[in-house]
Amino acid sequence: MTVHAKRRWRVMIRIHQEACERNARLLDKPFIARVEEGLTPCMSVAVVKGDELVYQLAHGRPTFSPGEGRQIGPETAFNVGSITKVVTSALAVKLMESGVxxxxxxxxxxxxxxxxxxxxxxxxxxxxxxxxxxxxxxxxxxxxxxxxxxxxxxxxxxxxxxxxxxxxxxxxxxxxxxxxxxxGEPIAGWARSVLFEPLAMNRTSYDSADYAEGEYVLPCSQDNGMEEMRLDKRAPSGGTGLYSTALDLVKFASLFLTKGRYGGEDVFSEAAIDFMLRESTAGKFAKTPVMFLKTEADRYGCFGDLNSPLAAGHPAFSGCMLMIDPAYDVAAAVVTNSQKLHGHWRNYKLLMNLIMGAVT
Missing domain, CATH: 1.20.58 (Methane Monooxygenase Hydroxylase; Chain G, domain 1)
Incomplete structure (x- = not known):
């Protein structure tokens, strides 16, 4: 059974068609070049400004094999590695809202x-x-x-x-x-009911068993660019086990730009959103309760030079980056299956610069 067959469809994210077309002219070529140059076999990107989608791209094949015939699309799910930590931590904040x-x-x-x-x-x-x-x-x-x-x-x-x-x-x-x-519930089911369904994240799950064959891709090894089958059908994990798409991830990220609202409904309270964007370690580790913070120092090196010091986000070993910049009302998800891309976090910095330069 596919993921979307298990869930009820709700309001979709609003699409700013004019902005999407403009940003495609600016971003399609440089993003596709990363794939053609061999940095990653495939890439999916989505960007929102406020609560509107202003850019989307899906390009490439799941592996570097010359015989690879599959093409990825915007609904292809990826293992998003440590971006899982952001979602798991946000679920912990959800329980704070409930007084647990x-x-x-x-x-x-x-x-x-x-x-x-x-x-x-x-x-x-x-x-x-x-x-x-x-x-x-x-x-x-x-x-x-x-x-x-x-x-x-x-x-x-x-x-x-x-x-x-x-x-x-x-x-x-x-x-x-x-x-x-x-x-009293497995995280896959509880996350679906309190977060994924309200956000219409219809292609997101902690459990890869929710997808049919061919609906998701696995991280590629750095040496030969083939999917690492050892990572398939693993137990749901709060640290690295989430599967998602770029579009679903920016639906989640948009909450941090809209004070917790999506489709006219409150998914998180405004106070919870402020809490998840606020540095939580007295400045020691540049971290909110759920994400890395850029700050003036940019100690993690995965944010763009063009991101503000308020930018927050998280990279992933599988070559993914989630970025939220409240100062510019922009959030983006770059989703790949390339450990090669992740090997040099400068790659994230350059991709974030591309996005910020185009959409702002």
Whole structure:
């Protein structure tokens, strides 16, 4: 069964046709050149200004194989890697709106197996829990709970909570575990009901089993440009397991430009949106509760020179970038399956410069 067959269709994002045509003249050629030059086998891009779509492109094939006959389209879903963390963290904020928890709550209040009493939800969201980074893993379907039990048994203290940031996918996998325990639902179903359906994100899911064969592509290995089949049919993950399209991602990103409203409905409160755009680590790590912040220093190096210091967003190992710039009322998603592109974050900077130069 395909993703869209499981969901009810709702209001679609508004399309500014004149702006789309103008921006296509400015952006199609340089974006397609990235594909033709071999930086990525395929690319899908969507840009919004406020609540209107002002650019969209889908181009290329899923692999670099000369015999590859498939073409991607705007509805082709990609594994969006660490952009998953943004969505999982936003779901945690959704539970703050419901009065379920606070960023200052200890993780052990919700996950008794977690070994440290002084680590809070906020520490996990900002990757500043102070525990060691464990080797990355992609548990098979049905094995995530056992995997997390192993994580809880293996964590060791390296720093005091809040002392330093150590980026680790396991942080958002633990947040996912917390979400599933308090909601009593798998994250794939709960996210669909509270976020994906209200936003008409009809091609987005934490579970690749929601897609039929050929409806999604996997990240390509950096050396030979073929899809990494080891990543297929993995367990839903709060850190890297989301599948989505550029268009669906900018529907989500548009919330940060419209004070939480989509299609005339409140998906998040204005206060929650402000909270998710605000630096949350007293300036230490340039991070909001859900995303990286550019700031004047641009410590992450994935934002465009033309982005304002208020820009927020997140890249992904699979060659994807989500960017929100409230100062210019612009949000963009560049979605690829190229670990080669991700290998040099300057690539994101150049792509963001292209977008900002065209749409502003």
């Amino acid at each position: 928890w606070s960023v200052g709550d200890p993780v052990r209040r919700y996950v008794t197996e977690y070994p440290f009493e002084d680590v809070t939800l906020g520490h996990l969201l900002s990757h500043s829990a102070g525990h060691n980074k464990l080797p990355g893993a992609s548990p098979a379907r049905g094995e995530m709970k056992a995997y997390l039990q192993g994580v809880y048994a293996s964590l060791e203290r390296e720093a005091a909570p809040g002392e330093r940031a150590l980026y680790d996918t396991n942080n958002q996998d633990i947040v996912m575990d917390m979400i599933e325990r308090v909601t």
